[in-house]
Amino acid sequence: MNPDSSLPQLGQWQGFEDVQRLQEKQLPQTVSWAANSPFYRSRLNPANLPTSISDLASLPLTTKQDLRDNYPWGMLAVPKERLATYHESSGTAGQPTPSYYTSEDWVDLAERFARKWIGFSESDIFLVRTPYALMLTGHLAHAAGRLRGATVVPxxxxxxxxxYARVVRVLHDLGVTLTWAVATEYLLWAAAAAAAGHRPGSDFPALRALFTGGEPLTDVRRQRISRIWGVPVIEEYGSTETGSLAGECPDGRLHLWADRALFEVYDPKTGTVRSEGEGQLVVTPLFREAMPLLRYNLEDDVSVSYRDCACGWNLPTVRVFGRAAFGYRVGSTTVAQHQLEELVFALPDSYGVLFWRARVEPDRLRVEIEVSQEHREAARAELAASVRSVIGVDAEVVGLPPGSLVPAAVLTSMPDVVKPRSLFGPDEDWDKALLYY
Structure with a gap:
């Protein structure tokens, strides 16, 4: 993988108009690639392919169901011999959502993920703690780290x-400097570190930053994680179908990689599409040859803005609500996860509340939090009061002893990993013969 590619690089444009010129220049090639796949061949007129952004707007949106309906190879636009990897998303629809990439596609993928303002270098030890199996996320971070010369810990x-006990050991003993995981992992690591006798904010001095993505993250939870570990928490947004779509700048805003993809905002209520505002994010990757996607609706709720940012990247910014925008009704009020998360992590740090869960029923809301006996009543009362004040719902808040939601064994155990074996001695447990884990 050549890090000195001819793809657009940060700093090569002066404003949003320059970025649009980059998009317009690459779009005909993108559409031409798409016309090679069975799916788009049926949608496109080869004698009159879209050549501009305005032309592209006449095409229907590509949906997740389109990808599922064309499993496994209906979206393929190159010979299979040219493929480097095959992936499937983590969706819960019960149908596989395929994605595939050539080695050339991977240069674009890795470069986009590597656009971290804090930077990768040869001196970094990079722990990748997201799934590798079928999903893109682990492989993407791994490739980006190697692209920049970092030592990757898979x-x-x-x-x-x-x-988790091994994660803590690796973090501590290897002097890990950068990590990639969903935000909830960092809370679990903190609890596991404490269980091992370590202090997250001081006993891991090599740590420089925590990279995160894959789940909605409120500012209050991000700040709490950052205070626990004493380093910045840097957010990333993307998908298995597209790779990285946005990264965080030094000023803390998520910027869409508009030099590498076209973005639109779709309003499912009206059917209208705009360049900015609130709605569902629609993306056209511009440098994807194996599986081109034209106007692909990610179905994530977002807010896109073209206002200037002090970082000077000259790229649109995005706020990602994702599934956090979805809520359940309690009486006449809708309760969303991000609302409760903000209130839980607004509790004083001294209470030590890291883990919580809630159940919504038609006429009541029950929230459970792990909290020590010393702070249990105060935490329960304060959270109930804030839920009532901010959301307008009377909540039953229950304080549970630490270990109730996340058992201590989860944080401290080192399970036996058994390799396949059929022959055992007289004093050995031969019931492990079929335990292939």
Missing amino acids: GDNRSLAMP
């Missing part, structure tokens, strides 16, 4: 070989 987070 931690995964769906393997018994990497329990």
